[in-house]
Amino acid sequence: MVNRTPGGGRLVADRRSRPEPPKKQPAPQKPKTPKAKKPRRPAKRGLISGLLFGFFGLIWRIIWGFGWRIGMIGALIIGAGVLYIYSTLPPVADLVDGRARGSVTLLDRNGSVFAWRGDQFGGMVTAENVSPYLKNAIVATEDRRFYMHPGVDPIGVASAVKINLSEGRGPLSGNGGSTITQQTAKLLCLGVPYDPNSGMTETQYEEDCRQTTLWRKIKEAIYAMAMEVKYSKNEILTIYMNRAFLGAGTRGFEAASQRYFGKSAATVTPAESAMLAGLLKAPTRYAPTNNLERAQQRANIIVGLMEEQGYLTPSQASTAVSNPAQLSEAAEAKAGGYFADWVMSDGPEFFTRETTEDVIIKTTLDQRIQLAAEDAMKTIFETKVSETSKAQAAIIVMSADGAVRAMVGGRKTKVSGVFNRATSAKRQTGSAFKPFVYATALELGHHWNSTVVDEPYTIDIPGSGPWSPENYDHKHYGRVTLEYALAHSLNVPAVKVSEAVGRENVRKVASDFGINSNLAEGPALALGASEATLIEVTGAYAGILNGGSSVKPYGLTELRLLGDDAPLMGTEGGIGERVISEAAAQELIYMMSKVVSEGTGTRARLKDREAAGKTGTTSAARDAWFVGFTADYVAGVWMGYDDNTPLKGVTGGGLPAEIWHETMVRVHEGVPAKPLPMLRPAPEPVAQRQPDLPARGNVPQQQTNPVDGVLRDVLNSLFGAGN
Structure with missing residues (x-):
């Protein structure tokens, strides 16, 4: 039923339609951007590989963690060390010369440097x-x-x-x-x-x-x-x-x-x-x-x-x-190495071997003579000695006052710091000792023409029994003068003269001349059974040349410190006390000149000047010597083996005399010839000769054939035989 209101209208309101909401305006569209592709996930690691990766990653992180810390600490330690050492470093000038010992510069007689020793700065x-x-x-x-x-x-x-x-x-x-x-x-x-x-x-x-x-x-x-x-x-x-x-x-x-x-x-x-x-x-x-x-x-x-x-x-x-x-x-x-070593060993230790200073030493060395001696040694060994031979030799040249001019201590000449046979080798002198026997006789009043009988001779030595010296050729020559006995280096006359004048006197003369080695007590003293160095024997011969006064061989003439002009010391050596009279020395030089002109030393003979000297050969030829002089220089030569092996076919009148000759020929180049300071006797009748020297004991005289003596002289002149 429919209800109506008065006036005919309906009581119920009319149904109205709902208004529609306003339409939304579409928002402005943003330009579309392509979507980024998502990264593809890696495949999942396996369990074992993942564990290993994690383990090594952990180790690396540990090492890195410790490493950079240790590196930092090390850097700090090194830095601290560097800074500490930096603080201790002295100025540069204090560091350039850090030697613990000084140096020795050696000059020759002319002032030229020839050698250095020590630490040279x-x-x-x-x-x-x-x-x-x-x-x-x-x-x-x-x-x-x-x-x-x-x-x-x-x-x-x-x-x-x-x-x-x-x-x-x-x-x-x-x-x-x-x-x-x-x-x-x-x-x-x-x-x-x-x-x-x-x-x-x-x-x-x-x-x-x-x-x-x-x-x-x-x-x-x-x-x-x-x-x-x-x-x-x-x-x-x-x-x-x-x-x-x-x-x-x-x-x-x-x-x-x-x-x-x-x-x-x-x-x-x-x-x-x-x-x-x-x-x-x-x-x-x-x-x-x-x-x-x-x-x-x-x-x-x-x-x-x-x-x-x-x-x-x-x-x-x-x-x-x-x-x-x-x-x-x-x-x-490289001349004078042996000489320099000798000067260093012979000079004061605190200025040579143990010096803390820089020292300048002027010496007696003559570089011309030094090279002459070295060349002579080389010439003989290259031309007359087997290449396989181990034989050695030594040479000394000095002036009459003992100033050493040259020294060769062995076959190798350009060396230093090696064994010096000229100054350190003590060897038996052989017949090179005989001049001191005859010097004693001359000093006691005998003369060059005094005679002695060369015959079989025996001496009874207490505690040893009889001893019989023999000549080199096992022959005897009857009555001979002292001059002849020395010139031909007869052993029996030398022993008889020594016994006659007294061994103790012979030892004293030799010692006073500078042979300081222990001299033999028995009668073999006269035959050079004692040992001596070459420098001792050569120095003793210098005493004969200078007229009978002893000499001390020397090489140092002046010593000073580097930078100083005043020398600290001068010559240590030279002529000393008189040993025999000048007259006796002149007779002895005459007798020794006969050694070179007609005796055992003819190979040493010089063509342009007089020379005198003496040969020497020891038992079994273990040592061979020739020592002699001219008016200007004395020279000594020794030859032998370091182990005492006997020389083969070498006597003092052979290779040593030849080395001496070669040396002196070179030494005297350009030096005017001078006569020897010797007695020059006029020929005298036989009836005026001096009486025989007494001999101890009754000794029968043996008759000799004079032909033997003539034959021996010829052989000596040809081959230099004898000792």
């Missing part, structure tokens, strides 16, 4: 004033990256280790890869100076400084880095150039340059610089005084390095190779 050179060729040669040879590294060169170390391992050595054996700075640190012994009271010798100290253990290399590297902080590169190079050992006792390049080339290190050429730099590898092996050719070959390698690194042009390098460095005249001669 030529004076400070710097990287600025040294020859640029030498500076560059050192860098090119020892450390081409010297101006780039901080004291240690990792590239060089790695290369050295690789080479050592490839050659089957330990990593630190052989090539060390050391920089110049590290080598300088080693030369400074890491700042530890030599202490003479440490119980180590200087050589042991230096060997200890050169040890190459791992710990030592670490300390060396730290010290090198401290030096790089303290000093400039040129200052480090300066220290190195002054302290390096370069052979032949030289310390530093100035000393080496003076030693080998006779010039300053500031003026050396490329070839000379290369040779000096080449010594750094092995100073003794490459020393030009030891083997010049080997030193030149080493220098050529250095020249190549200098050219390769741009320090020499190809033209300069070619010139250096074509004109290799040569030794100075003094260095090449």
Whole structure:
């Protein structure tokens, strides 16, 4: 039913439609961007590989964590070490001369240097004033990256280790890869100076400084880095150039340059610089005084390095190779090595062998005479001695006052520091002793023409029994003068004269003339059974030449310190007390001249001047001597084996006389001939000859055939037979 209101309308409101909401305006569309592709997930690892990856990652994190901390600590320790060493390093000038002992420079009689001993330091050179060729040669040879590294060169170390391992050595054996700075640190012994009271010798100290253990290399590297902080590169190079050992006792390049080339290190050429730099590898092996050719070959390698690194042009390098460095005249001669050793051993220890100062010693050596003696020795051994022979010889030449002018102590002449047979070998003198027997007789009033009977002769020696001396040829010559007995070196007359004048007197005369060795007590004294050195016997003969006064052989004439003009000491030696009268000496010289002119020493005869001397051959020919003189010089020659092996076919009148002759011919070149200071007797009738010398005991006289004497004289003149 529909309800309606009055007026006819409906009671219910009309249904109205709902209004529609307003339509939304579409939002402006953003340009579409392509969606990024999601990364593809890796395939899942397996359980085992994941565990291993995690394990090794953990290990790496642990190592890295500890590593950088340990590295930091190590760096701090090294830095602290570098700073500490830096604080202890002295000025450069205090480090250039680190020698524990001084040097001795020996000058000859004319003032020219001929030898050096001790540790020679030529004076400070710097990287600025040294020859640029030498500076560059050192860098090119020892450390081409010297101006780039901080004291240690990792590239060089790695290369050295690789080479050592490839050659089957330990990593630190052989090539060390050391920089110049590290080598300088080693030369400074890491700042530890030599202490003479440490119980180590200087050589042991230096060997200890050169040890190459791992710990030592670490300390060396730290010290090198401290030096790089303290000093400039040129200052480090300066220290190195002054302290390096370069052979032949030289310390530093100035000393080496003076030693080998006779010039300053500031003026050396490329070839000379290369040779000096080449010594750094092995100073003794490459020393030009030891083997010049080997030193030149080493220098050529250095020249190549200098050219390769741009320090020499190809033209300069070619010139250096074509004109290799040569030794100075003094260095090449190497004269007087035995003499220098003798002066060093004979001089005051605190100024020679143990000197801490630089000493200059002027000597008596005459280099012309020294070379003459060396050449004479060489000539005889090359022409008259078998190449396989081990026989040795020694020569001494001196003036009449004992000034030694030349000394050769063995067949090898260009040596030093070896056994010196001229001064150290005590050998039986044989008949070279006989002049002292006759000197005693002359001093006691007998004369050259006094006679003695040469006959069989026996002496009863208490405790030993009878002893009978024999002549060299086992013959006897009856009544002979003292002159004849000495000229022909007859043994029986020498013993009879000795017994007549008294052995004690003979020993005293010989001792006073300078033969200081123990002299035999028995009658064999007259035949040279005693031992003596060549320098003793030669010095004793000098006493005869100078008129009968003893001499002390000497080689030192002046000693002073380097830089001082006033000498600290002068000549130690020379003419001493008179032993026999001048008249007796003149008679003895006359008698000894007959030895050379017509006796056992005719091979020593000189064509242009008078000479006198005496031969000597010991039992079984173990030693052969000739000692004699002219008016100007005395010379002694000994020949034998070091082990006392008997000589074969050699007597004092043979090879020793020939060596003496060759020596004196060379020594007297250009020297005007002078007569010997001797008696010159006029011929006298036989009836006026002096009476016989008394002999102890009754001895029958044996008649001899005069033909034997004539034949013996002829054989002696031809073959130099006799002792």
